[in-house]
Amino acid sequence: MHSLRGQLIRGLLIVVTPLWLLTSTLMVLHARRQVYELYDGQQQIFAQQLYSTLPSLVQRQGGPQLRDDNVPHQAIALWTPQGRTLLTDSEGVLLEFHNTGTGFHTVTTGKGEEWRVYYLIGPEGSVAVAQELEERWETIVGLMVTQSLLWLLLLPFALGAVWWAVRRGLRPLAALRDTLQQRQPDDPTPLSRYVPSELLPLIDSMNGLIDRVAGTLQRERQFTASAAHELRSPLAALRVQAELLTLLDEPAARNAAAGKVMQGVDRASHLVDQLLALSRLEQQQDLPRQPLDWAQLAAQACQQVADYSSVRGSHLRHQVSGSPLPAGQALLLSLLLRNLLDNAVRYSPPGAEVLLEVTPQLIRVSDNGPGIAAEYLDQVGQRFFRPPGQSQSGSGLGLSIVRRIAELHGLTLAWHNRAEGGLSVELRPD
Template sequence: MSYSLRGTLIRSLLKVVTPLWLVACALLAFHAWHEVNELYEEQQTLFARQLYGTLPTLGARNEPQLPQVGDSDHQAVAAWNRGGQLLLVDSDGLQLDARPGYTGFASLRQHDEDWRVYYLSGEAGSVAVAQEMSERWEMIGGLLLTQGLLWLLLLPFALLALWWAVGRGLAPLAHIRDQLQQRAPDDATPLPREVPSELHTLIDAMNDLIERMAQTLQRERRFTADAAHELRSPLAAMRVQAEVAQLVQDPLQRERALQQLMSGVDRSSHLLAQLLALSRVEAEQQQHEALDWPLLLQELGEAVPGLAASHHVTLRLPPAGHTQWPLQHGDRTLLLLMLRNLLDNAIRYGGGTVSLEADATRICVSDEGEGVAEALLDKVRERFYRPPGQQQTGSGLGLSIVERIAALHGLQLSLHNRNGGGLQAVLTRGHGG
């Protein structure tokens, strides 16, 4: 399901900002109500004091009629002498009662209208100043209306600014998209990190994926090239032997050709198995698990003795209950392959007695053969390398596989010629083990 990042951000912004705006309006209304009441009541108090100062003048008049002050909308005033006689009135339809001796605010409701009245009393009499509450509500409503209009006017501009900012922030992704569309599958060049910091983890993950994909393609190409190169000669030899077996009439020659053909099939099968093993090892598809060394030794004891017997080699493995090994976790399948290759090399190219020994710090495989020339100890590790004059069949991949599996498990491979004759392959814990 696809969705728009811009749309999601705008919807999220509205969901967050709208409640905040409503809360802000409520707080503004509460504060405005307090301030407006304080302002108007202060005005009422001031007006009442001024009106109270006119009571001696009003009380000195002898006119029988009540003086009238021009009506003022939403306001009313009244004045009484100390005897309670009404001296002045501007009622605006409001009937104000005298409250001799009372000073303070009071609330009234007449004609479906709410009024706020301030009484001021003294020796000269008392006055009352009233104001309709709707006047205050109108002021508060005006403030809220201004706030709402400001929000409605600014919101579209804020959303447009957000839309533009998101588009600008995502613009580097378009450049990265163009790069990905134009690059070759095996190009491991990392993508640039000139993107918003929130996208750095995504770019890093993509760079890691690009590198792994390029390495996988390189491994596949190398495997294809190696297989084509190394299988070409055995296949050609097998074809020759097949033609010989088909053409010769002598049963002994035919039998010899068929044996050579079977030997070529075995060599090709072994080479292909080694290539596949190397491909898997290079892909680092190991699984780390607790190792059951007695079980691994049992499997090793079932796989190797046949080869040792065919080469008239004495094989010595640790006892079944031996538990002293430098590794307690790793990939059992890969480690079994590593030990089989070491023993296979020792049996094929060494001879005499082949021993596998192990303790908490190292694994050692040794033989009693002729060893390897000192100048060639490093070259025998290379792929497909076979020492000059080597008569035994092989692929030249065994030690490459051993070294790669060892590296995956934090082990280092070293080769040494023994003083008494033969080669010794030692695996020890490296710094990463």
């Protein structure tokens, strides 16, 4: 990639060069018009002065008079009304008598020279004043060379001024680079918006990125710390049970300790699975979507929780009367419904009623259990949080997973205690 400074200077040169050529062409045309007007006017004045001498020249007798003080590249000739030459110079002998009207004519001599001739014709006779066109072009070229030399002298200063202006204009980018190099990865402080207006979209986008990166790093730290804390308990319990296995001699006691070891392994495995699922969901930003069959999704979710609900003696029901979301990721939505149903069965008393409702307006999972104490309602859904007094095992990540899947699908998660008893968890489209 080329440097932005070099690209700007090249762009300026690409634009300025055609403009300079066009301006030069217009200057040449303007100089030509001015030179022609100047010399044409001089020819007309000189012709009128010569015409005033015709009466005195006609009265003289003799042949034509030849001037010996002729000016290079200029010629004159005077004739009587009948065409007899009265006065001429060495160049004027090339001019022919002309009595068809006053005006300018371009004449080419036998030598290939072009002359601009002004004929002034009247009752006293005719006058011709001529000038070689090469003389005019020499004047035009001289004017253009003078202008070009001036531009060439100014060109280094102009290029230096352009370089300085481009460098000064790019100074905010250099300042932004220095600021970014000194920042810490987890610094959430937004960049200053006191920049040129062209940089504001970039600054706003970078501020959004900085906020997301800082938030992600903070969540990862919290996630790592909480995961380490949660894993410490089952691992410590496993160590204690493993030590008991080495000390116990009775088969019944050894079998009980082995059972507790298996329970600890299951709990740790479930926690790891939840952590991996949440980690993958946190990294996802966009999802491939396909049409959804909510009746099938609800039936599958209930079927996946059926074994555990039968052990608990709970009654699962589902009602589907519409589609709250026409398209989405079926696998993730199935995980969402399964987590909601598993939580409802797990934290309700045995024999509880759990209902899954799917309508065009919402997705709702409700139970008739004890609900959640009012002081803990705002904390539910936070990672690893479990209300005190729970007898059931769990990781406290189920609703965090549900919330992230809902966010990816444009759904809003909310919950509240039911007036008739139990908890209701609802998902509504934004």
